[in-house]
Amino acid sequence: MDGPYEHHSPKPARWLPSRASLSSQASLSSQTLPGQRTGSRRGPSFAFAIGFLLAIWMFTGAARADGRADLARAQELLDSNQPEAALALLKNLGKKNPRDAEALLTRSTAHFMVGHHFRGVADLDSALALDPNLRQGWLNKAALAIADRRYPEAQIALEKAKKLDPKAADNYLNLGAVLLFQGKLSEATENFETYLATQPDSAEAHYLVASNYALEGYINLTIKNLQKAFSLAERYRLRARTDPNFDPLANQSSFQELLTQDFYRLPAGAYQAHRTYPLAYNRENGKLLGHVIDALRDAHIRFDPRIEATEGWALIWGDLRIKVKPGKRAGANAGANAGASGGASVGDRESGTIEVSAPAERFSPGQWRQLTDNFFSHLDLRLGS
Numbered sequence: 185m186d187g188p189y190e191h192h193s194p195k196p197a198r199w200l201p202s203r204a205s206l207s208s209q210a211s212l213s214s215q216t217l218p219g220q221r222t223g224s225r226r227g228p229s230f231a232f233a234i235g236f237l238l239a240i241w242m243f244t245g246a247a248r249a250d251g252r253a254d255l256a257r258a259q260e261l262l263d264s265n266q267p268e269a270a271l272a273l274l275k276n277l278g279k280k281n282p283r284d285a286e287a288l289l290t291r292s293t294a295h296f297m298v299g300h301h302f303r304g305v306a307d308l309d310s311a312l313a314l315d316p317n318l319r320q321g322w323l324n325k326a327a328l329a330i331a332d333r334r335y336p337e338a339q340i341a342l343e344k345a346k347k348l349d350p351k352a353a354d355n356y357l358n359l360g361a362v363l364l365f366q367g368k369l370s371e372a373t374e375n376f377e378t379y380l381a382t383q384p385d386s387a388e389a390h391y392l393v394a395s396n397y398a399l400e401g402y403i404n405l406t407i408k409n410l411q412k413a414f415s416l417a418e419r420y421r422l423r424a425r426t427d428p429n430f431d432p433l434a435n436q437s438s439f440q441e442l443l444t445q446d447f448y449r450l451p452a453g454a455y456q457a458h459r460t461y462p463l464a465y466n467r468e469n470g471k472l473l474g475h476v477i478d479a480l481r482d483a484h485i486r487f488d489p490r491i492e493a494t495e496g497w498a499l500i501w502g503d504l505r506i507k508v509k510p511g512k513r514a515g516a517n518a519g520a521n522a523g524a525s526g527g528a529s530v531g532d533r534e535s536g537t538i539e540v541s542a543p544a545e546r547f548s549p550g551q552w553r554q555l556t557d558n559f560f561s562h563l564d565l566r567l568g569s
Contacts, residue, residue, distance in 0.1 A: 258290050267297035285315035292324065319348040326358065335366045353382040357389075361396045369402075387417035395429035406430070407438050415447040419501065422492045444494045446507070453544040455552045459560060460511040461567050464534035467493045472536040473508050476500065479563035485555065504540050504555070511535030538563070 254273055261270035274291040281287065288311035295304035305328065312321045322345040329338035339362045346355040360375030376393050383389045394409035413420045421443060424430055433439040450456060463472045473493065477500070480487050487502030497509040512535065540556055547555065 255284075255287055255290060258287075258294070262290070262293060262297065265297075267294040270294045271298070283314055285311045285318060285321075288314070289318055289321050289324075316344075317348060319345045319352075322348070323358070326362070330362065330365070333365075335362050338362045339366070353379055356382075357392060360393075364396055364400055372396075385416060387413045387420050390416065391420050391423070394424075395427065398430045398433050401432050403433060403436055403438060406433060407442055410439075410442060411445075411447070414442070414445070418446070418448045418499075422490060425492075444496060446497060446499075448505075450541055451543055454541055455544060455547065455556075456539070456541040457556050457560075458537055458539040459563075460535050460537045461563075462534075463536050463567060465498070465508050465510045465536035467495055467498065473498050475563060475566040476506060476508055476538060479559055479566050480506075482562040482566075483555075483558045485559055503546075504542050504559070507539040509537050509539070511537040 254276070258270040258273045261267070261273065271291065271294045274287060274294060288307045292304045292307035292311060295301075295307060308321060308324055308328070311318060312325065315321075322341045326338040326341035326345070329335070329341060339359065342355070342358050342362060346352070346359065349355070356375040356379035360372045360379060363375060364372035376396075380386075380389055380393060390409045390413040394406045394413060397405040397409065410420075410424060414424075425443060430439065461472070463475070465472050467473075470493075473491075477487075477491075480500070480502070485503050487500050487504075487506075490501075492499045497507055500506040500508075538560075540559065542552065
């Protein structure tokens with residue numbers, strides 16, 4: 185794994201919030217049947233749409249540097265979340281050429297980022313008046329319309345953006361979302377399906393589609409796309425737990441049940457090892473999970489502090505993928521694949537099992553054996569085994 189991980193205290197034995205991606209605020213979904221729908225319907229907030237604006241800007245803005253040093257530098261400042269500095273730079277650029285559409289578009293984004301809404305709108309309108317071929321300008325225009333729930337206007341702006349780049353996959357994501365907000369489920373679904381067809385193995389794409397369906401309360405469509413996202417990349421489940429886009433489904437049993445399912449499948453040839461200890465896995469007291477975290481720290485093994493825990497299991501990601509779960513009440517400790525050692529037998533009592541795995545390309549067999557032996561040795565000491 186790249187870069188050091190923050191080490192996590194063993195006290196909170198529950199999942200910790202993960203940072204929501206900006207792009208998740210402009211998601212779409214792709215289903216053929218409407219499915220069950222919750223009673224409440226809510227549209228995207230102003231913050232939702234501005235997040236969308238910034239997200240699509242970040243996706244395309246960095247690629248637009250055209251050789252003009254000041255404009256390129258201003259975009260770098262925006263990308264690093266320094267809009268005030270960008271505005272200072274763009275002020276001088278505007279004086280040199282007040283009819284520079286690219287500069288006005290960049291400045292409009294800076295204004296939005298610092299909360300100067302009306303100045304941002306004025307610059308955006310001026311930029312598009314000077315150059316109506318600025319696709320990013322129409323995307324930003326659509327985001328502003330979404331913020332005000334002016335969905336037909338947003339749809340018009342997105343159609344113009346689509347004409348400027350018909351092959352862009354985000355055309356179908358954005359249009360699908362706006363159509364869904366207008367209650368046009370069938371048309372939205374067609375756009376979502378086209379979007380997903382361009383990237384069927386993208387967990388992010390399925391997640392974005394699911395979050396749009398969730399905002400409009402379509403339970404079955406949300407679950408279907410979330411399940412696909414989780415099966416492609418399990419950490420999206422952790423992200424969904426704290427994503428406000430899924431708040432409308434918070435009390436839905438099918439959504440809560442989905443969050444308890446572990447869809448992970450070991451890749452071919454992956455390393456794996458497991459041990460069972462005479463200490464039950466219990467999310468509430470967190471004792472076994474706490475010992476595992478302490479052992480990782482003792483062994484200087486990197487791990488992500490965002491730990492996910494349910495009644496049935498807990499997951500820790502890092503150099504190793506570690507799953508902590510209830511063990512069998514009877515039987516001997518299982519051995520380990522690829523050379524990790526076994527442990528003491530666990531008799532007929534409450535127990536907990538620790539499963540450790542890693543992709544084959546991450547370590548040599550010797551490194552894997554050394555790492556897992558080191559981890560389990562420290563865990564044995566912690567548990568007095």
